[in-house]
Amino acid sequence: MATSLHAHVVEHLGSRIVSGQIPRGSIILAADLEQKLQVSRSVIREAVRVLAQCGLVNSTKRVGIRVLSAEHWNPYDDHVIRWRLASDHRGAQLRSLTELRIAVEPMAAELAAEVAPEALRKELMLLSAQMNHYGRMGDLRRFLELDIRFHAAVLAASGNEMFANLATPIGAILRGRTDLGLMPERPHEEALLWHQSVADAISNADPAAARRNMESIMRRTHNEISGLWEDEQRLFVDASKPK
Amino acid sequence: MATSLHAHVVEHLGSRIVSGQIPRGSIILAADLEQKLQVSRSVIREAVRVLAQCGLVNSTKRVGIRVLSAEHWNPYDDHVIRWRLASDHRGAQLRSLTELRIAVEPMAAELAAEVAPEALRKELMLLSAQMNHYGRMGDLRRFLELDIRFHAAVLAASGNEMFANLATPIGAILRGRTDLGLMPERPHEEALLWHQSVADAISNADPAAARRNMESIMRRTHNEISGLWEDEQRLFVDASKPK
DNA sequence: TGACACCAATCTGTGCAGGCATAAAAATAA
DNA sequence: TTATTTTTATGCCTGCACAGATTGGTGTCA
Structure with missing residues (x-):
């Protein structure tokens, strides 16, 4: 590389x-x-x-x-994130990023429903349809890649470049989650439905519904992996920082 | 420099x-x-x-x-943020950052109520008391600095270093908001109350109340400055990014 | 003798100048 | 079109001078 x-x-x-x-x-x-x-x-x-x-x-x-x-350390630097995810304290990095996405993704879905261009709304509908298809087939490998693309697309559709730039590390989280065997044998029916509902809501310009369904996804995600950082210590950085 | x-x-x-x-x-x-x-x-x-x-x-x-x-461009890089805020398209940067803080700060307040160490909870109480004092006196200069420190302290108290690292650019926003004369002659009574309530809730380990009151602050903030980027175009970055 | 201010030695990053190697675009030939 | 040569700007290396910070010593004064 x-x-x-x-x-x-x-x-x-x-x-x-x-x-x-x-x-x-x-x-x-x-x-x-x-x-x-x-x-x-x-x-x-x-x-x-x-x-x-x-x-x-x-x-x-x-x-x-x-x-x-x-x-x-700059916690938004791609290098730093990658190195932390590869280190013994990957739990801390996983927690920070997951908390960030819990905060950001519902907002991104809401914004996307308001401002996304038509092409992106269509792409989201397509992605969620494919997720349904491969999810029900139990093709986890392909489902994972679609899941990553789906969340990246929502972030991009928000029209907020700070949100959109979280797609890469969030993708890393999702990949890590399946690599660690934290995913069920086939995606939960609920999860598929929520993704579909997010895409529908964005497509129908319904911000409240988009947020609500994305919040559901986030809640489940959090429950599924929060165990990974149970014993990981939190870092309280001093507010009065040196230069 | x-x-x-x-x-x-x-x-x-x-x-x-x-x-x-x-x-x-x-x-x-x-x-x-x-x-x-x-x-x-x-x-x-x-x-x-x-x-x-x-x-x-x-x-x-x-x-x-x-x-x-x-x-x-890396939208989280401090240089980039500074340069964008100094450019003609500062509106776009202001919007991105404001949307990000609307998403993040309520979550940070909620987390702070759960995990913050005692010292930080005390500091938040002190800061909100001082904000009340100088706010009612109409000392805007000092109020601004306290406001910046307050929000930085909440972000730090969340124990999430990604949240904590947003303190600097958020401070820049707040400073810019007063420099542009977008602040009322003296802080609204409601705003003072909400800040106080956030500090109380974090101090009393009440996550839901902390989030709720921070959301109120964010809603008002958004209404006050969203006019700055009315005609600013959104940037939809391609999800399938080149290396 | 001891505390303190001042100065010199020294160490290490910063900046400069010039040289060769190499990869990729552009031009040429097949 | 495809293969080969030429061109050219960056990548990488090295020797040298400088600046700034740490350290230790020196001298003065209490």
């Missing part, structure tokens, strides 16, 4: 920092990295610049590259 | 791309930038790397640095 050299370095350092292999507070020297990873300074510097934007490190003169603690 | 040289370049290019002075689709050559901005290649390269992560540009071999269209 990572084709360029500096992307490799970003991946190497980022994943190790998030997983905890490189302890927070520790200090890395650029010169050491050059030698250890066998790449040149320019590569290291660009990688560090990227990691600094993720909030993972903070390079200052005379001291080096300081590894920051989790409260400084 | 931008102390380092490469940060200057990021600022220079980023603001011009978002404002539209550099048209999307156009291609910049690193060598030209070197000469025009009178900086060395390493500075250009690091800046371009940062801008690439923001989704503003995409540098490829043999072609140069391509300026991407708005649908590729």
Whole structure:
């Protein structure tokens, strides 16, 4: 995946920092990295610049590259989300994202019913029909991909780019949920119905119904996976943040 | 603000791309930038790397640095948000962020009532008391700062770092709202009451009441500023996104 | 002797200049 | 149309000078 050299370095350092292999507070020297990873300074510097934007490190003169603690990480960065989902504390990331989608998706459905262009409404109807089809057939693999596309389409149809940009991590959640065997052998009849109802409501420009049915989906989703983070500690970041 | 040289370049290019002075689709050559901005290649390269992560540009071999269209921008990046708020299309950014906070803040209040540590509950009570005091006095300057801290505190008290990280842009919205003269001469009595009720509910561990009162605040907020983006076009990003 | 202010040494990221390698577009040939 | 060569801008490397922060030492004064 990572084709360029500096992307490799970003991946190497980022994943190790998030997983905890490189302890927070520790200090890395650029010169050491050059030698250890066998790449040149320019590569290291660009990688560090990227990691600094993720909030993972903070390079200052005379001291080096300081590894920051989790409260400084940018929780919306795609890299960070991916690394967290791959780490031992994936529960915390799953919880944050799920809570966010519980808040956002009903609102997105409501907005979509108000403002979505006709083409997107049609696409939603098509997607929900296909979900019904493959869901009842028990083709979980295909159902999953349709489910991901359905939720992405609703987010996109809201016309809010901040909502739409959550499609990727939400897709990652859905994929992870089936990979972990948290999905029933075949989708619940209720769930299929709710998806259909969301599509109908958006298609019929009925914001209240769209929200209501999406809320039902979210409630079930939450019940199905909230067990994953039972013992995961919450992170209370200080409101008075440093620069 | 931008102390380092490469940060200057990021600022220079980023603001011009978002404002539209550099048209999307156009291609910049690193060598030209070197000469025009009178900086060395390493500075250009690091800046371009940062801008690439923001989704503003995409540098490829043999072609140069391509300026991407708005649908590729990362809407959660602090730089991007700042530049968009400073541009002619600030309305679109204001709308996205406001819709997001309408979705998120009631959920945050609900969560805070469930999981917030005692210290944060106390702080919220203190903040709402101060808001009452300065609000009734008509000290808008101080009220604004307290309002920002209040909402940041609720988001932090939710124990969800994705919610907590919205405090900065939401603060920017609130500041902008008063700067644009959209605030009444003194805060509405209702608004003060709702803030107080949110703090009470969180303090008393009453999630439903916390959500309900925060929803009231959000409804009023929306009514007060939704006029700002009446004629702003919505951006429907393609669900099937390129890499 | 001890506390404190000031200064110098040193260490490390930041920025600069130039060189070679390489990939991808464009032009040319088959 | 397809294959090959040429062109050209980024990717990557290296040596050098500079700036800023930490550290330790030095000197002054109480």
